[in-house]
Amino acid sequence: MPKTPAKMLTSNAAARSKRVARARGPSPDKTAQTKASIVRAALAEFLDKGFADATIASVAQRAGVAKGTPYRYFATKEALFAGVVQQELVGALGDILEERRERDESVQAFLRRTLLITLGEIERKGRAAIARLVIVEGVRFPALVEIYRREMFDPVLDQIKRLAPVARRRGELPDDRLIRHPHLLIAPVWMGILNNQLIDRDHPIDIAALFEAQLELMFSGEARR
Structure with missing residues (x-):
C-alpha cells in the first residue's frame, strides 16, 4: 500500500532528525562521561604498568572505547597523564x-x-x-x-x-x-x-x-x- 503524503512527510522528518542527531554528535554529558572513563582507565593503566609501558591503546581497551577515542580528548600520553592529575x-x-x-x-x-x-x-x-x-x-x-x-x-x-x-x-x-x-x-x-x-x-x-x-x-x- 503506497504511503500517503502525510506519512511520507512524517517519515522524511524522522530521517532528517536522525541525520541532525548524528551530525551534532554525542551530548555534552555523554562526552564528559566518556572523557572521565578514559581518565579513570588511564589512572589504572599508569599505576599497573607505569608511564613508560602504558599505552593509549590499552587505556582505550580498559575504558571500553575504540582505540582512537582517547585521541579525541588527549593528543599524547603526556596530555592523558595531565588529565589524570587534573581529574584525580x-x-x-x-x-x-x-x-x-x-x-x-x-x-x-x-x-x-x-x-x-x-x-x-x-x-x-x-x-x-x-x-x-x-x-x-x-x-x-x-x-x-x-x-x-x-x-x-x-x-x-x-x-x-x-x-x-x-x-x-x-x-x-x-x-x-x-x-x-x-x-x-x-x-x-x-x-x-x-x-x-x-x-x-x-x-x-x-x-x-x-x-x-x-x-x-x-x-x-x-x-x-
Whole structure:
C-alpha cells in the first residue's frame, strides 16, 4: 500500500532528525562521561604498568572505547597523564583555597577541615601512587614532573604561602618559620608517600596522622579572634 503524503512527510522528518542527531554528535554529558572513563582507565593503566609501558591503546581497551577515542580528548600520553592529575588530584584540593575559609575560622581548623579527609584517602584513591610514579619515572619523563608541579605541587604551596601570614597575624603560629619555609607543612606528606611502597612498604605510615602531628607542632600559638 503506497504511503500517503502525510506519512511520507512524517517519515522524511524522522530521517532528517536522525541525520541532525548524528551530525551534532554525542551530548555534552555523554562526552564528559566518556572523557572521565578514559581518565579513570588511564589512572589504572599508569599505576599497573607505569608511564613508560602504558599505552593509549590499552587505556582505550580498559575504558571500553575504540582505540582512537582517547585521541579525541588527549593528543599524547603526556596530555592523558595531565588529565589524570587534573581529574584525580586537583579536584580533591579545591577546598583549600584561602577564600573558602570561614570568617571566624582559624587557619589550623581550616586546614584540618579541608586536608585531613583528602589525606586520609591519599593511598586508597591512588593519589600517593601518582606522586610515586612522578618520582620514579620523572627523570626519564621530565614532562611528568612539570605537569605535577604545575597542576598540584605549586598550587598547594601557594595556598600555604597565603595562609601562613594570616595564621601568624592571628597568633596561631609562635614564630615565622612557616612563612619562611612553607614546605615544612607538607614535608610529612612527602615522607609518607616515599615511605609507603618505596622505602619501607612493610611498615606504612598513616599520612593523614603524620600531617596532623606536624600541624599541631607548627600551630602551637594561641589563636586570636
